[in-house]
Amino acid sequence: MEGSVKKDEKTNKWFYVADVGKKPNGDRNQKKKRGFKTKKEAEKALNELLNQVHSGSYVEPSKMLYKDYLKQWLEDKQTKVRASTMLTYSWLVEDHIIPALGHVELAKLNPMLIQQTYTTLMKEGKLGSENIQKTHTLVNDSLNRAERWGLISKNPAALVERPRAEKKEIQIWDIKELNAFLWSARVSRYHIAFFIAAWTGMRQSEILGLRWKDIDFDNKTLRVVQTLRHNSTELVSTTKTKASNRNIALSDQTIEALQKHRRRQIKERLHAGEVYNNHDLVVCTAVGTPLNSRNLNRTFYDLIKKTKIRRISFHSLRHTHASLMLASGENVKIVSERLGHANIRITLDTYSHLLPNMQRDAAQNFDKLMLPGDELMEAVNQY
Missing domain, CATH: 1.10.150.130 (Tyrosine recombinase, N-terminal domain)
Incomplete structure (x- = not known):
């Protein structure tokens, strides 16, 4: 040819x-x-x-x-x-x-x-x-x-014109709802998955791919390097983007929750004996195999119904984490790094609904830094 x-x-x-x-x-x-x-x-x-x-x-x-x-x-x-x-x-x-x-x-x-x-x-x-x-x-x-x-x-x-995408309104829980859910979920064997999502903002696939060897208990950090494919039990040694491969600092409460979960998992492993298939996963089935996201979501929604709070998606726990951090005055860049966003603009665009309140707080905080009018004039004269 x-x-x-x-x-x-x-x-x-x-x-x-x-x-x-x-x-x-x-x-x-x-x-x-x-x-x-x-x-x-x-x-x-x-x-x-x-x-x-x-x-x-x-x-x-x-x-x-x-x-x-x-x-x-x-x-x-x-x-x-x-x-x-x-x-x-x-x-x-x-x-x-x-x-x-x-x-x-x-x-x-x-x-x-x-x-x-x-x-x-x-x-x-x-x-x-x-x-x-x-x-x-x-x-x-x-x-x-x-x-x-x-x-x-x-x-x-x-x-053909490219279809227009409508920006969905982000659904999040407030502190009361989050605490109520975590209290109800405390007896669930998947409690740690919900806890990690709320305390770190990790994606569900990242949580289900997290291994114990990825956690540094001494330095209180974890490394996101592996994910679980959606609706499957296949582990992948890649993350969503280059920025998703990241270190996340862990609080004392998170370390304590992980250690408690590890002790529980060791007991399960001993009980399962030879049938246990160890993948070193933090969140897994009772016999150590990867947990399908459908099963985790089913438990999540059952617990929401039991708690009688607003129904949100599992991914909204990630939004809840980011929103609560930003509302508390945390630096946007830090929040962006924890979430693994490719750049800070993604974080700003996603959570722009919080910025007006943050700007008002910032303006009031600046007032506190400056002297009142009379004191300021006196300071100027002394200078």
């Missing part, structure tokens, strides 16, 4: 011509793709197309369904994104994009069909606005590559 890249002198843009096999009558089957701004872009697209032809995965656009193309595109993505990101991609593609658009031939996709898909997803309410935005990103990215490969003449998703 051969191909070449040339420049169109009339449009001053580049194009490629490639042999992709034989037509049914035996003639050469050539594909031409125009409109590349640079020679490098045209060469990249040509190489991608020829690689597909050589590997035997090339299919004529008129015969290829979008679902078949998406499966190949998704498989190729595995080498370019993190495992946690890949789980989200697979879920959106397999559960939402393919059911809606998978039956359509790749070459027959159009902006109206794609827009209707987004509208339906919004009306059904099965996906939040942020995930509908991600759906658009995946559709657009997959069809961009299809265009580069010459499988379609133009990416129809590029003509």
Whole structure:
């Protein structure tokens, strides 16, 4: 199979011509793709197309369904994104994009069909606005590559406006609600998971991946280096972002709670005997295996119902931790580091609802630093 890249002198843009096999009558089957701004872009697209032809995965656009193309595109993505990101991609593609658009031939996709898909997803309410935005990103990215490969003449998703994401109001507990919940949860074998979430702001996946060797009892710190994949029992030695891999300082109460939990876990291990499968996990099942997040959430919601307080998500314990720290006057940068945010702007954007009150408190606190008017004038005169 051969191909070449040339420049169109009339449009001053580049194009490629490639042999992709034989037509049914035996003639050469050539594909031409125009409109590349640079020679490098045209060469990249040509190489991608020829690689597909050589590997035997090339299919004529008129015969290829979008679902078949998406499966190949998704498989190729595995080498370019993190495992946690890949789980989200697979879920959106397999559960939402393919059911809606998978039956359509790749070459027959159009902006109206794609827009209707987004509208339906919004009306059904099965996906939040942020995930509908991600759906658009995946559709657009997959069809961009299809265009580069010459499988379609133009990416129809590029003509569809990116869906708007509505910012959800953060739900948190106040001190009374948090204390009431933790008191009810004190007898639960998963009490330590709720305690860590409230006292450190760690994500659920980070808590379920936390090992005893990651905790430094002498220096009262823990290191976030491992997570548990959502709705699975697979441990991953990666965190959500680079900033998520972090050290978190622990309070005396947290150290005490961890030590108490460890003594309880040792008893469980001795009781289980040979069936105990030790993963060194702080939060685990009675036989030491990783705890599926669904089981933890089930316990969490049962305890909320028992306590008769407002229902919030487990993730809202993280928001509760951050909000209470900020409301108490803690430095935003410190809170951002504890949460493992990539930058302080994320923290400010997420908890901006607290800033007006904090600014008022700051203004009053500055008053306390300064002398009243008469005393200030006297000090100036003395100077």
